[in-house]
Amino acid sequence: MLRPKTSACLLCSFRAARQARHTSIRQWQAVAALSVKQHPTRVSIRPARMSLAGANDVARSRPKQIDTVSSRRRRQDGPFGGMNLKEAKIRGVPERPAGQQEKRADNRRSREDVRGPKGFKALKMQRSLAAVSYAQRSQVKERIAAIDSFEQFKLLPVVQSSISTQALQGMADIRPTPVQRIAIPALLGSETAKGRAKSKEVGVARGDFLIAAETGSGKTLSYLIPTINAVKLAEAADADVAAYEKELEEEKLRQKESGVVAPPVSDLPHPTTGRPRAIILVPTAELVEQVGNLVKSFSHTVKFRSAKLSSSFSGKVIRNRLFSPRGIDIIVSTPHLLSSIADADPNILSRVTHLIVDEADSLLDRGFSPLTQAIVDRATPSLKQLVLCSATIPRSMDSFMHKRFPDIRRLTTPNLHAIPRRVQLGVVDVERTPYQGNKNLACADQIWSIGKAAADHDGPVKGQMDVKRVLVFVNEREKAQEVADYLVAKGVDAIALSRDTPEQRQSEMLASFTSSEPLLGPKEDHPGTLADNQPNYLPFGQPSPGVKRQLPNMKVLVTTDLGSRGIDTLAVRNVILYDVPHSTIDFIHRLGRTGRMGRRGRGIVLVGKNDRRDVVAEVKEGMFRGQALI
Numbered sequence: 001m002l003r004p005k006t007s008a009c010l011l012c013s014f015r016a017a018r019q020a021r022h023t024s025i026r027q028w029q030a031v032a033a034l035s036v037k038q039h040p041t042r043v044s045i046r047p048a049r050m051s052l053a054g055a056n057d058v059a060r061s062r063p064k065q066i067d068t069v070s071s072r073r074r075r076q077d078g079p080f081g082g083m084n085l086k087e088a089k090i091r092g093v094p095e096r097p098a099g100q101q102e103k104r105a106d107n108r109r110s111r112e113d114v115r116g117p118k119g120f121k122a123l124k125m126q127r128s129l130a131a132v133s134y135a136q137r138s139q140v141k142e143r144i145a146a147i148d149s150f151e152q153f154k155l156l157p158v159v160q161s162s163i164s165t166q167a168l169q170g171m172a173d174i175r176p177t178p179v180q181r182i183a184i185p186a187l188l189g190s191e192t193a194k195g196r197a198k199s200k201e202v203g204v205a206r207g208d209f210l211i212a213a214e215t216g217s218g219k220t221l222s223y224l225i226p227t228i229n230a231v232k233l234a235e236a237a238d239a240d241v242a243a244y245e246k247e248l249e250e251e252k253l254r255q256k257e258s259g260v261v262a263p264p265v266s267d268l269p270h271p272t273t274g275r276p277r278a279i280i281l282v283p284t285a286e287l288v289e290q291v292g293n294l295v296k297s298f299s300h301t302v303k304f305r306s307a308k309l310s311s312s313f314s315g316k317v318i319r320n321r322l323f324s325p326r327g328i329d330i331i332v333s334t335p336h337l338l339s340s341i342a343d344a345d346p347n348i349l350s351r352v353t354h355l356i357v358d359e360a361d362s363l364l365d366r367g368f369s370p371l372t373q374a375i376v377d378r379a380t381p382s383l384k385q386l387v388l389c390s391a392t393i394p395r396s397m398d399s400f401m402h403k404r405f406p407d408i409r410r411l412t413t414p415n416l417h418a419i420p421r422r423v424q425l426g427v428v429d430v431e432r433t434p435y436q437g438n439k440n441l442a443c444a445d446q447i448w449s450i451g452k453a454a455a456d457h458d459g460p461v462k463g464q465m466d467v468k469r470v471l472v473f474v475n476e477r478e479k480a481q482e483v484a485d486y487l488v489a490k491g492v493d494a495i496a497l498s499r500d501t502p503e504q505r506q507s508e509m510l511a512s513f514t515s516s517e518p519l520l521g522p523k524e525d526h527p528g529t530l531a532d533n534q535p536n537y538l539p540f541g542q543p544s545p546g547v548k549r550q551l552p553n554m555k556v557l558v559t560t561d562l563g564s565r566g567i568d569t570l571a572v573r574n575v576i577l578y579d580v581p582h583s584t585i586d587f588i589h590r591l592g593r594t595g596r597m598g599r600r601g602r603g604i605v606l607v608g609k610n611d612r613r614d615v616v617a618e619v620k621e622g623m624f625r626g627q628a629l630i
Ligand SMILES: Nc1ncnc2c1ncn2[C@@H]1O[C@H](COP(=O)(O)OP(=O)(O)OP(=O)(O)O)[C@@H](O)[C@H]1O
Pocket: 167, 168, 171, 174, 175, 176, 177, 180, 213, 214, 215, 216, 217, 218, 219, 220, 221, 390, 391, 565, 566, 567, 568, 570, 592, 596, 597
């Protein structure tokens, strides 16, 4: 059948077109033939089913949707309807609304974008971490490429200079890390002209931020530097502080004139006494110590008052620090202690403008969340900046933030959720010979092997040898002591750290693992491997009195998750995962105790009969490829 493609000349009037539609085929052919005769050059003819477009439409391209729907229907109806189709159109199956298929394809593409086309099957089933797309990661990478010095941040000169003289003392060629390049300008509100204008104009508006970056990447300084800067700016603008300072000066002058030598200068409490401007929450007393020491180091030059509050200190010490007549600017505390103080004295949170929740993946999980949230709620009236800081974004925390802080600004690094390639993961099958299912023996043997390998290298000082520090992670606290005892029986200098350990003792134990200084011991001949030193090494090595010699160059801490969150173990090169961690979150935190701040590290995971080998294999592969573990 023939149909004129264009009717602009064939059907010179709308009436003719209408008529053509309603006439018989024979009549229509006559009209067409006549028209071709009249306008031979302007009419093209092609085979088609009979259908004419309205005269006014022909030169206009139809809206895409109408066109595809009608043409699809047309093609499907006839005897050849099934030919040349790109998709199977099975009759009776309802079509999905247009756009839904595209949306699904988009979702699939973005999932692949996040995990790579192959994806992780076992890790996916665990579904513990929230996804961040690789497109987003690349964007961030590009954005921060131009920043390579702390001088590029708009900081007060004294804060600027204290970074190298106090916080990173003794380090050469100091540069901000990726998380610091992202977070510092954002928290200062100075990254863009728009941001600067907004922060000035809004003044008191609250900003909620999430800082998420890999372990050992310098997150603490990324929030601390802007917070200290803000505290100093607030102090300079505070009329109460100005009045207090004035009164102090006058009193000093009066004393000088009256000739009294050393009386207390003033009984008047500082306006910040018992009412700090900034609070940093961390989950454990060890972290209070670690972060508190860093804050304190700044205070020597920047001049502000800080206090560490944890249950390691007596009530009297805590009270004296908090209610010192000289005032208090920044406190570092655990949520438990702070909320009990706030219950007794709600005023403690009445002036807080900056609240930082460090290790937010722990502090917002089920155990801590009610306390942390209550503190956020109580501080809300005066709060200007809330910062959540974390090495991982668990899915539960992700949905919590969507609900609770929908406007939170997420500052994430390109390598979030990836364990750096410089950390190698070795897998030891405990079921095989020589261990025959004995995990304790496998653990002791690995430690002896690390010691032997280390002994082959000379230490930094003549006559001395390098003592290596190893962390062993177990899942249950009861296991920590058991494993430590076994290791001691096998000649290893091992101690257990868990919640059962008294807090005072915990800090002492951790001290030699958190120090970045090399640990040295007198040089000794190395006794060799565990097998050389244990008569009944094979096959079922139970704790035995038979170890001939002690392993001299190793120091081991057997711990639970308590030792995995935030503890800055810069000098630790080896981590043994005695138990396969329950989730990727735990993998990231535990392996994150080594390979910190660009150093190399090694993880060894002991895999037994009941452990998830598929999860371990995927983590290993992800680490090899430098991929995020989601
Ligand atoms: N810009 C920098 N240059 C060199 N070293 C730095 C820099 N910033 C921080 N550090 C050092 O890096 C180490 C790790 O920093 P930090 O403890 O803040 O890491 P983190 O990201 O909080 O780790 P985690 O997730 O395990 O808590 C610290 O010893 C710190 O002094």
